[in-house]
Amino acid sequence: METIKPSWRRIGAGLGIAAMSLTGLGFSAAPSQDDGNQNIEVQDASFHWAINEQAGSGTGSEGISNWLVAGEVGDVSYDTQADNPTGWGADTPVWNDSQGATHFAPEAENVSVTRPDSEGTQIPVRWEERNHDIINGGMLNQSAGSSSWNQVNMFAGQGEYNIANDSVSIHWEGAYTMVEDGGRTYKTVHNPRLEVQNGSGYLEADLTGYTAKRNDTTQWLEMEPGTDQRVAWLVDVNVTDDGLQVIPNHTEPAEVFIVKFDQDEIPTSSLLGEVRDGTTGFSWELAEQRNFGEATEKSNGSFSINGQLPSIVVRNGVAGWTITGQAQKFTHNSSDTTTETREFGANTVGWAPRLLAGNPGGVQLGKEIQPGTNENAGLSTPETLATFTEDLENVILGANINIEIPEGVAPGDYTTVLTLTAIAQ
Known part of the structure; x- marks a missing residue:
């Protein structure tokens, strides 16, 4: 299989990581007490991240949408043209029920993927509802506001924070995958790391993925892995005993990035x-x-x-x-x-x-x-x-x-x- 070197900067556009909710990240901190200027240990941090509208929106093809998956997705290319119901090409898969049952995972190690129901309560994602607009009704499409608003929830993060200088350093072990166009492209985010110093910082991670070739969609390509890639930029961060809340500094509309040091349950949708x-x-x-x-x-x-x-x-x-x-x-x-x-x-x-x-x-x-x-x-x-x-x-x-x-x-x-x-x- 051919390997291409992607522009990982594009991860902040379209379906890229342009927004997050680190509850919207909920942290459970160790019982140490802050004296106003010391690092407080975090033993079991969690974040909850509704990436952006496009991460759960419909596409130009009816019944095909974007979605999030817990864990890493490897090579899901079709073996023969007969296995591919879309006619895109032998090596360009749009996931069918068989692929969905295998790879559309709502849970993996330290990771879950949920979406809001009609009342705003977060519920596990289901393959059968991947194209459904639960909030507005009907099927997902490209209209503004039509999205599943699925979100990633990561747990068991470890690190520390400091209120006096608005600083946080926490890492997670686990992965989640952003699937575009029903499987024609997908990018996996591995082991994210949050670093904030003096109110400014970033989230970085290692990245892998697969995609159809732009000028020949019958060609299925592995993306060259990226290490220590910046996937979110944070400014004006105010760290408190409760955590932090900020909207990532991106050109695209971003969802809220919320951190709570004393909470690890999945939050109600905003x-x-x-x-x-x-x-x-x-x-x-x-x-x-x-x-x-x-x-x-x-x-x-x-x-x-x-x-x-x-x-x-x-x-x-x-x-x-x-x-x-x-x-x-x-x-x-x-x-x-x-x-x-x-x-x-x-x-x-x-x-x-x-x-x-x-x-x-x-x-x-x-x-x-x-x-x-x-x-x-x-x-x-x-x-x-x-x-x-x-x-x-x-x-x-x-x-x-x-x-x-x-x-x-x-x-x-x-x-x-x-x-x-x-x-x-």
């Missing part, structure tokens, strides 16, 4: 809450729904809950725009009738806005809001999360949430809705 307004130029997306868990009893007998606002990704922020938030009252998730109090007000919710990624010079965060007993306190009225003082792309906002539960509230599960609004000043 795509269902996404809003992109091409008229105003301002767009944002809500990363996920959030369950804050059980309340903690305080020394005075009252209860409180602390947590994090789901990340808000601002793709293209416009100077003069402000994002505000307002909560509704909490209601009990039951139809039971009782004389006990089964609701309480939004004044019990406070927040401390945070800039998780992006240029801090172009964003003015809102003030910290404390929960209170006055009916107009807390987030019962609209409060500012952030105001854009400059036109900025790829900003990620968040907030620390504090809920103070009033005395006399009956035990149970309670729900509120926090509405975020973008306003032109």
Whole structure:
């Protein structure tokens, strides 16, 4: 078989690695405590990476799409023309059910591949659904937004991070494969390594692959392996105790790269809450729904809950725009009738806005809001999360949430809705 030397730089274009979600990377850190300027060991890091729209989109041929596969895929060329139902050529395979059953793997060592269902919950990919647009319905095509949004999840990473100088060094053992045009080209990413120093860095990996020859599609070629290839570039990285969130610095639209040092479960998809307004130029997306868990009893007998606002990704922020938030009252998730109090007000919710990624010079965060007993306190009225003082792309906002539960509230599960609004000043 002929071997060609590919331009691995193209991995950042089209179906190349142009975006990631390192949860969107979830890390479980060792129990060491940060003293403000020391390296913290990471024993079991994980990342979750929705590469980009093209990594799960349809192609120009009906019923043929792009997809991700856990593990390495070797040479899958057809032996005879009769085995190839597409007529592309004896050595140019579009995977049939036999190849799919063999090579379309949702799991491999330290790796899984998932996609969001209609509710945004990540589920294992299935060969039978590879061409289905679960979110929009129908078959995948080349229209904007038509994608399976499949994502890679890698586990068991090891390394360290340092909050004081915004640095991370972590490596994974394992591989995943990006398959294009139903198998006519595929590239395998081996043993990725994340390196960030002083807020800037990259993800690199070793690369292998196979492809049909451009000017003679009957020829099936092995790509020359690439070592230590840069597959993502990261800037404006802010490392915290929770991890980091950033959008890779690529010319193509990129999905969010999220790192959490204390979480290794596969996250809920961010795509269902996404809003992109091409008229105003301002767009944002809500990363996920959030369950804050059980309340903690305080020394005075009252209860409180602390947590994090789901990340808000601002793709293209416009100077003069402000994002505000307002909560509704909490209601009990039951139809039971009782004389006990089964609701309480939004004044019990406070927040401390945070800039998780992006240029801090172009964003003015809102003030910290404390929960209170006055009916107009807390987030019962609209409060500012952030105001854009400059036109900025790829900003990620968040907030620390504090809920103070009033005395006399009956035990149970309670729900509120926090509405975020973008306003032109």
